[in-house]
Amino acid sequence: xxxxxxxxxxxxxVDMRRYKIPNLCIxxxxxxxxxxxxxxxxxxxxxxxxxxxxxxxxxxxxxYLMRGLGAGDVKLFIMTACFLxxxxxxxxxxxxxxxxxxxxxxxxxxxxxxxxRLLYLGRYLRKVALTGSVDAYNVGTLQxxxxxxxxxxxxxxxxxxFLGVY
Numbered sequence: 001x002x003x004x005x006x007x008x009x010x011x012x013x014v015d016m017r018r019y020k021i022p023n024l025c026i027x028x029x030x031x032x033x034x035x036x037x038x039x040x041x042x043x044x045x046x047x048x049x050x051x052x053x054x055x056x057x058x059x060x061x062x063x064y065l066m067r068g069l070g071a072g073d074v075k076l077f078i079m080t081a082c083f084l085x086x087x088x089x090x091x092x093x094x095x096x097x098x099x100x101x102x103x104x105x106x107x108x109x110x111x112x113x114x115x116x117r118l119l120y121l122g123r124y125l126r127k128v129a130l131t132g133s134v135d136a137y138n139v140g141t142l143q144x145x146x147x148x149x150x151x152x153x154x155x156x157x158x159x160x161x162f163l164g165v166y
Contacts, residue, residue, distance in 0.1 A: 001162045003032050004083045008155040011076055015151040021072030026079050033082030045085065052089055053081040073150040080154065084161075091166055096157035100150055107148065 007029035011021045030053075037045045056078050063069040077093065084092055108114045128134055160166060 005158050008158050012151045012155050015149050026075045029079040030082045049082045053078045056081045076154050092157050092161050096153045099153035099156050
């Protein structure tokens with residue numbers, strides 16, 4: 001668990017400075033997770049970890065396509081599937097997303113741009129519901145302070161898991 005927290009800490013540090021999570025960090029984390037899974041569960045555990053990583057990809061990739069998540073965020077959660085097994089992974093993902101939701105609400109309260117984006121989304125969804133016409137959702141340019149970096153909730157979720165909070 002300490003290695004996962006270390007890799008996530010590096011990802012948060014780089015993400016906060018460069019707005020990207022380096023692929024090298026993801027690859028090193030995945031290899032470390034698979035080695036640790038092999039040491040704990042043998043080859044069957046590695047197969048399960050890879051299957052979980054594939055499932056996490058299938059669930060999160062549509063959100064990337066809709067620009068709701070960044071590619072680095074998706075890869076970061078895929079990497080955690082190499083460390084965590086079964087219910088622990090599901091708990092981790094749920095807690096991390098709940099933390100991200102709380103951060104989103106906080107940012108909507110504090111920043112005007114976040115509220116404007118929410119109103120734009122509401123108008124867009126209303127138009128789609130009334131007309132059935134799906135146009136390209138205009139993300140536009142986002143101010144850095146209104147962007148939610150999921151690396152921080154991912155790290156917070158791992159720390160809470162490590163501390164035994166859930």
